[in-house]
Amino acid sequence: MPATYSLIASNTLSSSASFVTFSSIPATYTDLVFRISSRNDIGGATYGDIAFRFQNDQGAFYGSTMVRGNGSAASSVRYLSVDSVVADWSQASNGATASTFGSTEIYIPSYLASINKVSSVFGVGETNATSAGIAVTAGLYTKTTAITRIDILGGGGSFVSGSSFFLYGIKNT
Amino acid sequence: MEKVIVDCSTGETTIVPLTAEEIAQREAEIAQAEQDRLAEEAEAATKAAAKQALLDKLGITQEEAALLLS
Numbered sequence: 416m417p418a419t420y421s422l423i424a425s426n427t428l429s430s431s432a433s434f435v436t437f438s439s440i441p442a443t444y445t446d447l448v449f450r451i452s453s454r455n456d457i458g459g460a461t462y463g464d465i466a467f468r469f470q471n472d473q474g475a476f477y478g479s480t481m482v483r484g485n486g487s488a489a490s491s492v493r494y495l496s497v498d499s500v501v502a503d504w505s506q507a508s509n510g511a512t513a514s515t516f517g518s519t520e521i522y523i524p525s526y527l528a529s530i531n532k533v534s535s536v537f538g539v540g541e542t543n544a545t546s547a548g549i550a551v552t553a554g555l556y557t558k559t560t561a562i563t564r565i566d567i568l569g570g571g572g573s574f575v576s577g578s579s580f581f582l583y584g585i586k587n588t
Numbered sequence: 589m590e591k592v593i594v595d596c597s598t599g600e601t602t603i604v605p606l607t608a609e610e611i612a613q614r615e616a617e618i619a620q621a622e623q624d625r626l627a628e629e630a631e632a633a634t635k636a637a638a639k640q641a642l643l644d645k646l647g648i649t650q651e652e653a654a655l656l657l658s
Contacts, residue, residue, distance in 0.1 A: 424596040432592045433606055433614050439597035457618065460625050488632055571614075571621025573589065582596065 419586040420448075427579040431456065434568045436471075437582050442527055442561065444584030449521040449567070452579045454507040457572035462540025462548030463508035464570030465519055468499040469532060469562050476557045477501075481536075483550035499568055500556065504548030505538020506570065512543040516578065526562040531555060589614060 421444075424437060440447070455463045462485070468477065475496040482491050483504045494501050506517035519538035526532065534554035540547055567580060589606040606614065643653060 424594045424599060426592055426594050426601055428592065430590070430603075432603070433589045433610070434591050436591060436593040437596055438593060439595050441596060458622050458625065464621065488635075568617075571617040573614075580594075582594075 418588055419444075419584070421584050421586075423447075423582045423584045425579065425581040428574055428576050430576050431573040432569075432578075433573045434566050435574065435580050436564065436566045437580075438564045440526075440563050440565065440582070441584070442563070443586075445525065445527075445587045446585040447523040447526050447562070447565075448583045448585060449519070449523075449565075450581045450583070451506070451519040451521070451567065452516045453519065453569075454509075454511065454516045454575045454578060455569040455572035456509050456575055457570070458508070459510040460508040461510040461542045461544055461546060462504050462517065463506055463572065464501055464503050465506045465517075465536075465538060466499040466501045466568040466570050467521065467534075467554075468566050468568070469556050469558075470560055470564050471566060472556075472558065473498045478555045478557075479536075479552050481550050481552035483548065485546045485548050487546060499566075500534060500536070500552070500554035501570070502536040502538055502550055502552040502554070504540060504550040505536060505552065507540045507542060508572070510542075511540060514577075515541050515543065517541050517548075523562065523565075529559045529561075531557050531559060532562060 477500050478495045479500045480493045517540040523534045536552040539549045593602045
């Protein structure tokens with residue numbers, strides 16, 4: 416159990432947004448955790464992707480490996496040398512039951528350390544239907560920069576109004 | 589299209605219109621996401637059809653096939 420689990424900042428969208436940026440993240444914690452309740456506006460899918468990148472770095476320095484399922488099929492996917500950590504099937508999308516939102520947790524350990532940055536993502540696209548997406552993702556950013564900025568991306572669409580984002584800091588002492 | 593920026597040092601939130609470059613990038617990502625979704629649906633439909641064709645050929649139900657493999 417962490418010694419602290421403190422809210423750093425949060426935002427609940429009052430209108431749609433293509434992405435949400437958390438800047439000037441303080442260097443006073445050990446790990447970071449995002450708790451997100453979100454839905455994007457893409458097409459007819461009931462669940463969709465969510466993605467994030469560090470330091471506004473849009474180079475091909477990211478990768479992700481995931482297992483995902485939807486109640487009738489399961490698969491494993493890997494993305495290499497892409498411009499963000501992509502977590503498939505990890506939030507609700509436009510075809511989900513009205514007013515439902517997916518739930519996503521992003522855990523980023525040792526965000527200040529001079530090492531490549533790993534992350535883990537657990538996400539579900541909640542809906543009142545027979546098929547709902549769920550995925551667990553391992554993310555990688557192959558740069559050693561300390562993290563002060565994180566952009567959360569709508570996975571190809573915009574986050575709808577009411578989507579909420581909470582960033583927590585964890586200290587291990 | 590807009591983006592939201594949360595400054596963690598002040599708690600201040602600002603809403604900023606996307607630049608033309610960001611809009612172009614988002615539109616490309618939207619098109620790619622929809623293309624990926626349609627491809628996944630097509631692949632799933634193809635697999636389901638092939639599975640059903642095999643079951644029909646064997647003359648057994650999906651439950652019977654699951655029983656055989658258990």
